[in-house]
Amino acid sequence: MRYETVIGLEVHVELATESKIFCSCSAKFGGEQNDHVCPACCGMPGMLPVVNKHVVDLGMTAGMMLNCDINRTTTFDKKSYYYPDLPCSYQTTQWFAPVAVNGLVDIETSKGKKSIRIKQIHMEEDAGKLVHDDWTDTSLVDFNRTSVPLIEIVSQPDLSSAEEVIAYLERLRSLLRFAKVSDCRMEQGSMRCDVNLSVRPEGSDKLGVRTEMKNMNSLTAITRAIEYEVARHIDAIENGTEELVQETRRWDDVKGKSYAMRNKETAGDYRYFPDPNIMPVVIDDAWYNGIKASLPEFPEIKRARYIDELGLTEYDADLLTASRAFCDCFEAAYEVCGSAKEVANWLISDCMNILNRKQMTVDELKLDGKTLGELIKLCMDGKVNRGNAKKILMEMFDSETPIDPAAYAEANGFIVSNDTGKMDEVIKAAVAADPKAVADFKGGKEKALLAIFGKCMKELKGNCDPQKLREALLKHIDSL
Amino acid sequence: MLITDKESFKRLQKLNQLALTEKEETDVLAFFTARNEDITALGAVDTENVERMVHVMPMETVVREDKEIKLFTRDELQKSAPESYEGYWQVPRLVE
Structure with a gap:
């Protein structure tokens, strides 16, 4: 039976x-x-x-x-x-x-x-x-x-x-x-x-x-x-x-x-x-209507909107809509920086890593979305490189008081420098100090360039546009 | 729950943790049996389309804001406890 x-x-x-x-x-x-x-x-x-x-x-x-x-x-x-x-x-x-x-x-x-x-x-x-x-x-x-x-x-x-x-x-x-x-x-x-x-x-x-x-x-x-x-x-x-x-x-x-x-x-x-x-x-009408107006958008409606209107992948939309805290942070950050994909990447990758290290759940995310948006915008505009932006993000998680990403970057020397004179100086010194790497690169070993690039970046404390640095370095080596 | 016989009365006693003498049992059972007639009589009233009376007083509750206020310490509250142990109220063991 x-x-x-x-x-x-x-x-x-x-x-x-x-x-x-x-x-x-x-x-x-x-x-x-x-x-x-x-x-x-x-x-x-x-x-x-x-x-x-x-x-x-x-x-x-x-x-x-x-x-x-x-x-x-x-x-x-x-x-x-x-x-x-x-x-x-x-x-x-x-x-x-x-x-x-x-x-x-x-x-x-x-x-x-x-x-x-x-x-x-x-x-x-x-x-x-x-x-x-x-x-x-x-x-x-x-x-x-x-x-x-x-x-x-x-x-x-x-x-x-x-x-x-x-x-x-x-x-x-x-x-x-x-x-x-x-x-x-x-x-x-x-x-x-x-x-x-x-x-x-x-x-x-x-x-x-x-x-x-x-x-x-x-x-x-x-x-x-x-x-x-x-x-x-x-x-x-x-x-x-x-x-x-x-x-x-x-x-x-x-x-x-x-x-x-x-x-x-x-x-x-x-x-x-x-x-x-x-x-x-x-429960009078005012009380009832107040609660009705405060209801959040349902997660599946949010998910569809993230995919259809903001162009996120199903994978990203699924991860973000698993938690109201993530959604709130995502929407506030997107409002400031205007790139849904960038915000999704920062939340799903960097923020999630920090939460995991701290043994916290996504619902315990206390990050202010507007501040995260400001940080991402600094990064998108090339004012702070990604490595330093991650340091600022970590500080935003750890600090008891709110962090202003721009002020923090300024105070800690994280603002990318537009001083090409200094960049050229550093490149010349690094190239002169490692003739073997230069010879290897010229001989076809692409990776040899990375060693010189790394030294320049270290010397500049990361505060330069990596793309500009690479271009300037190649130009200098070509001129030798 | 209508109390109609000794068995249902015993169950009510157990639920209420009541220990009664035989005389008390007889008296209280007689009282309940008499009330059954009243309850049955009330059941005969036609209440179709009559709005449920939610409370005997025509009033509504006051509510308070959700705010934590600590008014008493544990020691103050446990002054009247017959037994306490390391901050717990202590009672006879409940499970074997």
Whole structure:
């Protein structure tokens, strides 16, 4: 018998805010344990939540990027469960009127295009972190992550393979990074997903028993976990190896196996009810239209524009549009220097090399695009040679304060000299000092010229037009 | 979640971490059973085309700007903690 897999995803994304969702504590990742806490996020009695406006901004932005309808009156609810990493014994989330509903995301796989429906996006607070300590035989609680803002993106069960799940997650990550909703760093847990999966005979309209694997935060692990679960379900159905039950499971990536954690709760178990401490969030026209106007151009539209209008290759356009930071820098630099190809080369080659050496990702690029454009223009105009321009670029990465490329080049003697008298002087001295190289060159050894050229360039500290230097050198040798 | 019998009541107790005496159990179950009738009666009301009431108060929330403000130190907050250890709140071990 042939089977089909039915998968729905719940994707949690930590939002790029400075402070937490209901209090003003830092929402930064990491930090000393319990350093980003206050009475509100520690669940002290009598403390009341105050909604962070930017969380709603980002919830709406995510909704619009994923083609959702925005609920113009959106409300928060309490989801009750007891665990020490949740100090109030409930999570403040959205159940009855989430910020965004009924979206659609297009993905591309080896089998072609497919649309995945989004059921809803809701805003909620994250839980804290527990450390189980063998030395003291206790559990230790860190509330730094408590109340860090999240959105949960709930898909309809429209996915049917690991390949589709990965394509969907990559598409979400690209769109949300582009819109600066989140950095979506799976290794830091700022994007993680729960995989709801069942298997049924092909063509059947009845869903099989559903299991959920929680908190998956690596694409490789997700692929392996889905493949394992599908095989386990089919084995149970065909060979009766075990009874499939609706449950939450944990994926052990080292052992390559999933384990039962607990029976799956139903919505009723959480006893959702409207949070009486938070009045409805009403999104008026000005707020809604402001967010709509701030949406970025979609990456695939940008890519097409870079190729069709700016003449970049598909390869360059793909690399640039992989990151919003790259696109922003590229566009600002292009605006200043007017050469898309030059800017693409500097970003893809030189900037990428520096980022790699610094072990930074492209999203961490902080380079000011306008300044990069000024540097490239200096180089294009022949005012600074490429070698020295690279030194200035390195300084732009390292410096804590903004660098003005022209002023820096002037101050460090990097401006190409137009003093032909000095150039001639240096050429004469270099040629006189190396008669063998001159003889070899005249004898047909082209490479011999490079030695003299290098000495001249060194003597001039690189501050000359290489083409002019070469021409002058050849002219002098010819005259001998 | 309607509480209709001892079994569903036991589940509610477990979810809420409640330990009740036998007498309390009988009394509370009787209370819940009586409320079921009220809830069922409410369900009979025709709410077709009635806008959902999102909150009992006709108000909307205030929002704050996204700005980090540190108001308390860890030591201040942990003064009231029954147990703490190296900056963590300390609780009985949760997993074996």
